[in-house]
Amino acid sequence: MQSLIGPQYLPLNNGSVVDKVTPDMLHLIHPYWHRFPPMEPVMTKILGTFLGMAGILSFFGNGMVVYIFSTTKALRTPANLLVLNLAFSDFSMMTTSCPMITINLFHETWVLGPLVCDIYGMLGSIFGCVSIWTMCMIAVDRYEVIVKGVTGRPMTVKLAIVKIILIWVFSAFWTVAPMFGWSRYIPEGNLTSCGVDYLTQDWNPKSYLIAYTIFCYILPLFLICYSYWFIIAAVSAHEKAMREQAKKMNVKSLRSSEDANKSTEGKIAKVALVSISLWFLAWTPYGILNFMGFFESDALTPTISIWGAAFAKAGSSYNPVVYGISHPKYRSALKERFSFLVCGKTEEPIRSELSSVGTIKEHEETAT
Numbered sequence: 001m002q003s004l005i006g007p008q009y010l011p012l013n014n015g016s017v018v019d020k021v022t023p024d025m026l027h028l029i030h031p032y033w034h035r036f037p038p039m040e041p042v043m044t045k046i047l048g049t050f051l052g053m054a055g056i057l058s059f060f061g062n063g064m065v066v067y068i069f070s071t072t073k074a075l076r077t078p079a080n081l082l083v084l085n086l087a088f089s090d091f092s093m094m095t096t097s098c099p100m101i102t103i104n105l106f107h108e109t110w111v112l113g114p115l116v117c118d119i120y121g122m123l124g125s126i127f128g129c130v131s132i133w134t135m136c137m138i139a140v141d142r143y144e145v146i147v148k149g150v151t152g153r154p155m156t157v158k159l160a161i162v163k164i165i166l167i168w169v170f171s172a173f174w175t176v177a178p179m180f181g182w183s184r185y186i187p188e189g190n191l192t193s194c195g196v197d198y199l200t201q202d203w204n205p206k207s208y209l210i211a212y213t214i215f216c217y218i219l220p221l222f223l224i225c226y227s228y229w230f231i232i233a234a235v236s237a238h239e240k241a242m243r244e245q246a247k248k249m250n251v252k253s254l255r256s257s258e259d260a261n262k263s264t265e266g267k268i269a270k271v272a273l274v275s276i277s278l279w280f281l282a283w284t285p286y287g288i289l290n291f292m293g294f295f296e297s298d299a300l301t302p303t304i305s306i307w308g309a310a311f312a313k314a315g316s317s318y319n320p321v322v323y324g325i326s327h328p329k330y331r332s333a334l335k336e337r338f339s340f341l342v343c344g345k346t347e348e349p350i351r352s353e354l355s356s357v358g359t360i361k362e363h364e365e366t367a368t
Contacts, residue, residue: 017190017302020109028114028186030199032293036302038108039190043303047310048105054314055098062091064334065320072333079141081160083320085167086134090316093127097313104192117194121185122175124195124313128283129171129216131319135279136220137163143227147234174212183208189306198293209294217287224276275322282315 017036018029065087069075100120104110110117144152153159178184178196183205188195196212197205289308292300 020107021187021191022109022111022113024113025110025117025187025191028117028184029191030186030197032199032296032300033187033191033302039303039306041108044105044108044190044192047306048102051098051101051105051310051314054310054317055094055102058090058094058098058317061317061321062087062094064338065330066091068330068333068337072329074329075333078155078157078160079138079145081157081164082134082138082141085164086131086138087320089127089130089134090320093124093131093313093316096123096127101193101310107192109191110187110194117187118179118185121194121196122179126168126171126175127316128312129174130167131316132216132220132279132283133167133171134164135275135319136223137167139224139227139275143231147230171216174216177208189304189309190302193306193309195309196290198290199296201296206294209290213287213290217283221279224279228276275319278315278318278322281311282319283312286312 015037016034017038018026018034019038021029066084069080069084069087097120100112100116104112112120141155144155181204184197185194186197187193188198196209198209200206286308289300289305293305
């Protein structure tokens with residue numbers, strides 16, 4: 001094995017992160033990792049605790065969203081099928097990956113064999129891609145509702161199901177591609193997790209990484225930003241028109257109950273900012289780390305790599321919660337069944353900007 005390692009990858013005198021690798025996994029370890037010492041045991045424990053807490057939060061948080069949205073009649077709407085799909089995907093992400101990586105962190109290396117390494121990488125890929133594209137479809141749906149209003153394409157059960165099926169099929173393609181020779185899944189970081197090969201400098205893995213980044217990161221990110229940009233602009237323009245009309249009529253507001261500190265554009269902007277920021281927080285560091293390997297950056301260490309992967313998976317812990325708690329009917333249903341989990345008011349506002357088709361245009365017509 002030593003003869004396969006170039007001079008720049010020689011292991012350190014005090015040991016290497018590869019020392020504990022099992023014989024059946026040695027052929028999958030990229031030579032790049034041989035030059036790094038083992039991760040400090042305390043750091044391994046911290047990482048394990050972090051992922052354990054994220055797994056518990058994801059299990060109960062996503063499980064609660066799935067349960068509430070699937071059993072509450074008022075929430076069984078076509079658009080909410082996307083929220084349900086997001087919760088299911090993120091629930092599956094942590095319930096499948098968290099136990100495996102915890103076992104490996106305990107042993108300080110991957111001990112589950114090459115086949116499970118492939119399965120782990122595939123599950124992380126498909127659930128991550130499904131979650132990202134589901135968030136994108138939620139943003140596009142809100143764009144149709146808020147920006148286009150009555151002229152937009154209404155969400156139906158059939159359309160929602162078609163979108164969900166296409167999301168899973170599209171994600172499955174990127175998941176199985178490495179199993180058929182377009183790149184591969186290998187241990188990464190401190191070798192307790194498996195992901196796509198971003199270190200090999202051949203065109204085959206490089207082309208996969210580029211294509212995957214475009215179609216499973218850049219494109220959905222662009223659509224999310226595009227949708228929310230026009231959502232915020234439309235709501236702000238509507239609010240301005242409402243205020244001007246109220247001024248002409250010499251009334252303080254055209255709505256009987258309005259809290260100036262919780263204006264419509266403020267709520268929309270907050271939801272947009274939180275959802276996009278958390279999406280960035282979860283996946284951007286891992287994407288950057290992948291391209292650090294792409295360019296053979298010396299800054300890519302086992303500790304940095306494994307923490308990047310951990311943050312990406314931890315994103316499944318809060319994405320559906322953000323969408324869930326922004327829905328007043330969800331909060332009301334949650335209060336009815338688990339009142340101790342709800343803080344603040346749960347009364348449904350007069351109009352829900354995120355779920356009522358044509359609401360903005362109807363208000364504008366009434367005001368004029």
